Amino acid sequence: MMVAHRGACLLVLLLAAFLPPPQHAQDPAMVHYIYQRFQVLEQGLEKCTQTTRAYIQDFQEFSKNISIMLGKCQTHTSEYKSAVNNLALRVERAQREIDYLEYLREADICIESEEKTLAEKVLQEAEEEKKIRTLLNASCDNMLMSIKSLKIVKKTMDTDGSWMKDAGGNSAKVYLLIGSRNNTVWEFANLRAFMEDSTKPGPRKLILPLSWQGSGQVIYKSFLFFHNQGTSNEIIKYNLQKKTVEDRMLLPGGAGRAPIYQHSLSTYIDLAVDEHGLWAIHSGPGIQGHLVVTKIDPDTLGVEHSWETPCRNQDAEASFLLCGVLYVVYSFGGQGPHRITCVYDPLGTVREEHLPNLFFPRRPRSHSMIHYNPRDKQLYAWNEGNQIIYKLQTKKRLPLE
Ligand SMILES: *[C@@H]1O[C@H](CO)[C@@H](O)[C@H](O)[C@H]1NC(C)=O
Numbered sequence: 365m366m367v368a369h370r371g372a373c374l375l376v377l378l379l380a381a382f383l384p385p386p387q388h389a390q391d392p393a394m395v396h397y398i399y400q401r402f403q404v405l406e407q408g409l410e411k412c413t414q415t416t417r418a419y420i421q422d423f424q425e426f427s428k429n430i431s432i433m434l435g436k437c438q439t440h441t442s443e444y445k446s447a448v449n450n451l452a453l454r455v456e457r458a459q460r461e462i463d464y465l466e467y468l469r470e471a472d473i474c475i476e477s478e479e480k481t482l483a484e485k486v487l488q489e490a491e492e493e494k495k496i497r498t499l500l501n502a503s504c505d506n507m508l509m510s511i512k513s514l515k516i517v518k519k520t521m522d523t524d525g526s527w528m529k530d531a532g533g534n535s536a537k538v539y540l541l542i543g544s545r546n547n548t549v550w551e552f553a554n555l556r557a558f559m560e561d562s563t564k565p566g567p568r569k570l571i572l573p574l575s576w577q578g579s580g581q582v583i584y585k586s587f588l589f590f591h592n593q594g595t596s597n598e599i600i601k602y603n604l605q606k607k608t609v610e611d612r613m614l615l616p617g618g619a620g621r622a623p624i625y626q627h628s629l630s631t632y633i634d635l636a637v638d639e640h641g642l643w644a645i646h647s648g649p650g651i652q653g654h655l656v657v658t659k660i661d662p663d664t665l666g667v668e669h670s671w672e673t674p675c676r677n678q679d680a681e682a683s684f685l686l687c688g689v690l691y692v693v694y695s696f697g698g699q700g701p702h703r704i705t706c707v708y709d710p711l712g713t714v715r716e717e718h719l720p721n722l723f724f725p726r727r728p729r730s731h732s733m734i735h736y737n738p739r740d741k742q743l744y745a746w747n748e749g750n751q752i753i754y755k756l757q758t759k760k761r762l763p764l765e
């Protein structure tokens with residue numbers, strides 16, 4: 365206020381220096397001067413677009429100057445009274461226009477920053493997409509066509525359990541994990557030894573330092589990965605050769621909060637191996653009961669990426685991944701028919717409408733587990749105490765655009 369006032373006084377002094385005295389002669393000259401300046405600025409204002417923003421500042425300053433000067437004009441001179449009043453109105457109108465332009469300019473800035481964040485988001489998404497395409501690259505392009513046949517290779521009496529071969533190495537060994545909570549692993553020399561109990565030598569017994577929960581265990585490159593019983597989301601990486609716990613991780617994102625499959629209630633985290641590596645299937649942060657798949661780096665146990673899928677846990681009994689695509693098996697009321705009615709492809713090339721009817725051969729109960737093995741490209745399953753192999757038929761899927 366002080367500064368403006370002092371500025372105005374200075375200007376008046378300055379103008380006074382150019383304009384002839386006496387006092388009254390100053391008025392018409394000043395009004396004339398103001399008119400001229402004003403006209404120039406008004407013209408400028410008319411053209412005012414984004415490129416003439418400099419005018420706004422200039423005009424604001426000028427109109428402030430004018431108001432102060434007008435206040436000091438000798439308005440009692442009737443001759444100039446209306447001219448001065450008119451000028452005051454024009455200044456006022458111009459001020460409103462300027463305020464409006466200011467408002468537009470600020471809105472522009474908002475739009476600019478919104479556009480910027482949008483552009484950043486698009487960029488981020490593109491990078492994310494690139495990362496996913498590297499993770500799930502074209503080294504594998506099969507999709508499931510049908511479940512060709514069923515072979516019961518062994519019968520134990522237990523409802524729950526899992527059995528498997530190493531899904532990453534080339535060992536012939538077969539592993540049997542009976543029950544939904546235990547720490548005893550049976551290791552058979554090969555499938556023949558597994559099928560015929562009488563074969564010598566008998567299975568090797570491994571006692572784990574921790575127990576597993578559910579039937580989601582996998583063996584990948586000589587490591588057993590399992591959900592540590594008594595924890596909600598801890599995954600143990602156990603070295604089968606050294607017989608030691610190699611590493612452990614906490615699976616993020618709401619994992620382990622609820623059973624994943626309505627018809628296999630002891631499994632809170634299901635692990636899977638496909639051509640791309642190690643995965644976990646688990647519940648998500650929400651309460652909607654949708655399955656979440658998380659890709660895990662088996663060496664560092666770091667999370668590579670996580671996807672919330674549209675597949676629901678209601679009426680689900682098992683799921684597996686094949687070539688980066690999640691297939692979820694459902695059975696209504698826990699009995700047959702067992703059928704894949706939800707698939708999830710993070711790359712979006714395989715969709716339900718591409719799939720034929722994916723029925724499993726009729727089984728009396730829900731599966732305790734179904735795991736794909738990318739080495740021999742078949743499913744290892746457990747149903748009502750039976751250890752089953754399902755042979756598959758696949759076909760090439762559509763290439764990525
Ligand atoms: C307004 O007045 C100040 C001094 O009071 C001066 O420096 C400035 O140039 C004037 N602005 C305009 C637009 O006339």
Ligand SMILES: *[C@@H]1O[C@H](CO)[C@@H](O)[C@H](O)[C@H]1NC(C)=O
Nearest residue numbers: 541542543545546547548549
């Ligand atoms: C664990 O499994 C072994 C056989 O694999 C069995 O003998 C034992 O009773 C089980 N323990 C529990 C607590 O279920």
Ligand SMILES: *[C@@H]1O[C@H](CO)[C@@H](O)[C@H](O)[C@H]1NC(C)=O
Nearest residue numbers: 498499501502503639640641
């Ligand atoms: C594709 O991914 C696999 C592992 O998932 C990797 O071994 C292979 O080198 C990758 N190929 C290309 C062409 O990026």
